[in-house]
Amino acid sequence: MCRTDQSVPEPGEEQDVDATDAVFTSLLEDSTEELYEQAPCGYLSTLMDGTIAKINATLLNWLGLERSQVVGRMRFTDLLTVGGKLYHETHFAPLLQMKGEVSGIAMDIKSAGKQRMPVLVTSKVKTSADGEPLLIRTTVFDARDRRAYEAELLRGRKAAEEARRQAEADRARLQEALAVLQQSLLPTELPAVPGLEAGSYYHTASPDLLGGDFYDLFALDDGRWAFFLGDVCGKGPQAAAVTSLARYTLRAAALHDADPITVLTTLNTVLHERYAGGEGRYCTAIFGVLEPDDGHVSVHLASGGHPFALIQRADGNADYLPTPGGLLIGVLPQAPFTASHTDLLPGDTLLLYTDGLTEARTGPGRELYGEDALRAFTAAQPPAGPQALITALSGLLASFGDGLNDDTALLALGAPAALLTSASEDLT
Numbered sequence: 001m002c003r004t005d006q007s008v009p010e011p012g013e014e015q016d017v018d019a020t021d022a023v024f025t026s027l028l029e030d031s032t033e034e035l036y037e038q039a040p041c042g043y044l045s046t047l048m049d050g051t052i053a054k055i056n057a058t059l060l061n062w063l064g065l066e067r068s069q070v071v072g073r074m075r076f077t078d079l080l081t082v083g084g085k086l087y088h089e090t091h092f093a094p095l096l097q098m099k100g101e102v103s104g105i106a107m108d109i110k111s112a113g114k115q116r117m118p119v120l121v122t123s124k125v126k127t128s129a130d131g132e133p134l135l136i137r138t139t140v141f142d143a144r145d146r147r148a149y150e151a152e153l154l155r156g157r158k159a160a161e162e163a164r165r166q167a168e169a170d171r172a173r174l175q176e177a178l179a180v181l182q183q184s185l186l187p188t189e190l191p192a193v194p195g196l197e198a199g200s201y202y203h204t205a206s207p208d209l210l211g212g213d214f215y216d217l218f219a220l221d222d223g224r225w226a227f228f229l230g231d232v233c234g235k236g237p238q239a240a241a242v243t244s245l246a247r248y249t250l251r252a253a254a255l256h257d258a259d260p261i262t263v264l265t266t267l268n269t270v271l272h273e274r275y276a277g278g279e280g281r282y283c284t285a286i287f288g289v290l291e292p293d294d295g296h297v298s299v300h301l302a303s304g305g306h307p308f309a310l311i312q313r314a315d316g317n318a319d320y321l322p323t324p325g326g327l328l329i330g331v332l333p334q335a336p337f338t339a340s341h342t343d344l345l346p347g348d349t350l351l352l353y354t355d356g357l358t359e360a361r362t363g364p365g366r367e368l369y370g371e372d373a374l375r376a377f378t379a380a381q382p383p384a385g386p387q388a389l390i391t392a393l394s395g396l397l398a399s400f401g402d403g404l405n406d407d408t409a410l411l412a413l414g415a416p417a418a419l420l421t422s423a424s425e426d427l428t
Contacts, residue, residue: 036056037056037057037058038056038057038058039056039058040058041058041139041140041141041142042056042059042062042141042142043056043058043059043137043138043139043140044056044059045135046075046135046138047135047136048125048133048134048136050076050136051074051075052070052071052074052076053072053135055070061112062142063109063110063112064111064112064113076088076136076138079109079110080107080108080109081107081108081110081116083108084107084109087107088107091105092105092107092121092123096123096125096136101122101123101125102121102122102123103122105120105121105122106118106120106121107119107120107121109140117142117144118144118146119140119141119142119143120140120141120143120146121138121139121140121141122138122139123136123137123138123139124136124137186200186215186409187215187216190217191217191218191219193219193290194292195292195415195416196225196290196292196297196414196415196416197385197386197413197414197415198217198411198412198413198414199387199389199391199411199412200215200390200411200412201394201397201410202407202408202409203356203397203404203407203409205356205404205407205408211235211239211406211407212232212233212234212235212239212240212243212283213229213231213232213354213356213407213409214229214230214232214243214246215228215230215352215409216228216247216250216251217411217413218251220255220258220289221255223291224258224289224290224291225289225290226254226287226288226289227287227290228250228285228288229306229353229354229411230246230283230284230285230286230354231283231285231306231354231355231409232281232282232283233281233282233283234281238281242271242275242283245270245271245274246267249267249270250263250285254287254289260287260288260289260300260302260337260339261302261337261338261339263287263302264287264302264303264326264329264337265335265337267287267304267329267330268329268330268334268335269333271283271329272331272332275330276333281330282329282330282331283304283329283330284303284304284306284307284328284329284355285303285305285329286306286309286323286352287302288301290413292415295345295415296344296345296346296415297343297344297413298341298343298344299342299344299350299413300339300340300341301321301323301340301341302337302338302339302340303337303338304326304327304335304337305327305328305329307353307354307358307371308321308322308371309321309323309350309352310350310353310375310378311342311351312348312351312379312381312383312389312414313345313347313348314345314346314347314383314417315383316379318375318378318379319375320375321350322340323338323339325338326338344413344414344415347383347385347414347417348383348415349383349385349389349412349413350413350414351378351389351393351410351411351412352410352411353374353409353410353411354406354407354408356404356405356406356407356408357369357374357396357397357408357410358370358371358373358374359406360397360400360403360405361400361403361405362400362403366403377393383417385414385416385417386412386413386414387412389412390410390412393410394410
């Protein structure tokens with residue numbers, strides 16, 4: 001139901017209006033003097049030389065002083081701590097003189113019991129009609145709660161900063177430990193092999209993760225040399241344990257019987273028996289035997305689920321050496337492996353790599369780099385030997401940036417081009 005302004009109030013409305021009027025009436029009974037004296041902040045007025053001419057009860061209570069001790073006897077700076085006085089003389093007073101007012105300046109006053117009390121000070125110069133300065137009116141706000149809040153905030157910030165520094169230090173120590181452990185799974189340096197050149201490189205995709213790529217080159221007891229390169233599934237300490245076991249098994253098996261198929265079969269048996277009862281652990285690997293002989297190097301190798309080896313020929317061509325039929329090592333109790341054979345002539349280089357290289361993401365579409373691109377890149381490099389090819393490939397890996405998501409191990413073996421030169425000189 002609608003009613004006009006002249007209609008009778010609803011029941012209860014009249015009581016609400018009366019209560020509101022009573023509240024306003026009680027507020028109007030406060031005198032101006034009482035509002036000044038009992039304000040929730042400190043008020044004082046000083047002459048231009050700082051002598052206090054008027055001060056309210058609130059500020060006197062904070063100071064623990066009587067009005068007679070202050071008015072006409074003390075200056076505003078007498079209420080401040082030593083630091084507050086210094087700041088007043090060097091900053092506050094000059095700024096007030098220049099601008100006629102300053103606002104929200106943090107200072108400390110000497111409160112009751114000679115305690116330091118943080119306050120926020122605002123001052124304004126009162127001038128005559130002619131613009132002459134007459135006095136300074138100052139408002140003082142209690143900033144103890146604010147200072148406590150700021151101190152707590154500062155403590156929190158310092159604690160967070162200390163936690164961040166500690167986390168960075170812990171991460172640095174972890175990365176250092178992982179780097180040392182990673183290096184322990186790789187040869188410190190490749191041995192010098194008569195009639196052969198060798199180069200290697202290991203690229204870590206993340207310093208926070210322990211990779212499972214591995215390689216090695218070592219002598220057999222009959223003038224031959226064995227080599228291998230592999231990649232354990234997964235990362236972290238468990239992958240490192242498999243890597244260590246695989247390296248030890250391959251070296252031990254090769255010294256007993258260096259036939260590549262036999263060596264990989266032994267590794268397959270060891271991994272399957274060790275991990276078949278729990279979470280399966282497996283790897284890919286290429287194992288081979290090198291035999292330098294009369295200007296060339298004979299290579300006999302086999303692969304277990306690993307990417308094909310790539311050969312860079314001295315004439316500038318590059319192609320893969322197929323090793324079909326090899327399964328992942330450690331998955332099945334018995335796994336078939338197929339051997340391949342080739343000869344490295346002077347200037348030829350055999351390249352072994354892990355799939356971190358070919359599975360790198362490149363270009364705007366984040367496409368896989370792939371085997372074809374690797375073959376084209378290798379063919380485009382001058383046939384200058386294993387170390388030159390490793391250097392070119394390490395630059396390629398660096399160019400992938402964050403597109404390289406997995407560790408990459410490289411091992412390059414080749415017959416020195418000097419052998420070809422020596423043979424030609426012997427013929428003449």
